[in-house]
């Protein structure tokens with residue numbers, strides 16, 4: 001029996017109790033959130049995972065996406081990326097391989113982590129079609145559903161599925177045009193498939209069948225944002241909003257069918273459109289958990305896109321986004337390596353916390369850090385830091401003569417001078 005049914009029947013499951021404990025909220029709050037669709041806990045009947053609650057009233061969660069590409073297939077590196085993401089504090093992983101043996105890579109990644117793992121079945125379906133028939137547009141619809149069920153049976157907890165692209169959305173896209181096209185691989189593949197075959201997206205036309213698969217394997221549905229703009233100049237356009245409306249309608253059907261559901265948001269948008277995007281999505285979808293992909297708030301900082309996305313993600317989270325996908329320094333440049341993943345997770349966690357300070361008034365650790373700084377308690381500062389290893393390494397690399405201060409001001413440490421004259425203890 002799925003979590004929605006359990007929640008609607010008034011039963012508290014172990015996952016609900018654990019999420020309530022981790023978030024310091026009442027179990028009943030989590031149960032009601034799941035019953036109403038405002039909270040999801042991606043689970044799998046095929047393996048035990050660390051329960052991760054995503055949704056209204058909970059802290060913002062961070063996803064780290066990993067996976068091979070057609071150019072670089074290094075299974076050991078993917079396992080290292082999965083492990084470093086988990087160690088650095090990612091809440092979930094998405095395994096998005098597009099090269100090598102899909103089954104083997106996903107199985108090994110899933111075996112290597114306690115985190116919930118997500119996937120995009122469309123990638124595998126299209127790439128297998130290219131390998132088998134020579135072209136993605138020759139993908140067979142039943143193969144897409146078969147692959148979806150197979151990935152679920154491996155223990156996949158959630159899937160990004162491009163349900164909201166239909167002939168109407170594509171028509172809007174054609175009419176309006178775009179500067180930067182599409183940045184969603186699934187969206188690009190599916191659009192090409194629909195135009196070539198002059199057919200409706202099977203994930204839209206066979207939505208009830210898709211829900212049967214999701215329900216049978218207890219997969220959480222993450223409604224993909226295939227029309228998201230790949231350039232700031234195309235943000236919040238008609239095609240994107242069309243897809244959001246369709247996904248919002250489908251998200252109601254999905255929840256009614258007992259399938260936990262999230263809705264995904266855009267990838268490239270300027271700062272002044274973030275609030276609108278988050279509030280519009282929340283309003284249209286009836287407060288379903290919102291999974292924001294970044295967003296990138298400028299297009300001109302390749303190499304630093306983890307920082308650009310952290311700025312967007314902190315605002316998204318503050319306005320109500322529940323789940324953010326990290327971006328690494330390699331975004332739009334190369335397949336991320338292990339260090340890119342580490343930096344991506346840390347910067348996304350910083351963004352999530354900045355948002356939670358506003359959204360959930362989560363400021364206790366900042367208060368404690370302020371006191372530790374005032375009192376020059378270095379060990380306490382490291383303990384409270386989001387990345388203690390980095391903080392310690394920087395201080396140790398330039399050790400001060402006076403152990404109390406640091407080498408920035410040395411003998412003239414303002415905090416030390418003030419401490420001698422005032423008692424600021426609060």
Ligand code: SF4
Nearest residue numbers: 406408409413414415
């Ligand atoms: S030396 Fe300057 S920067 Fe370092 S702790 Fe003191 S006041 Fe802060």
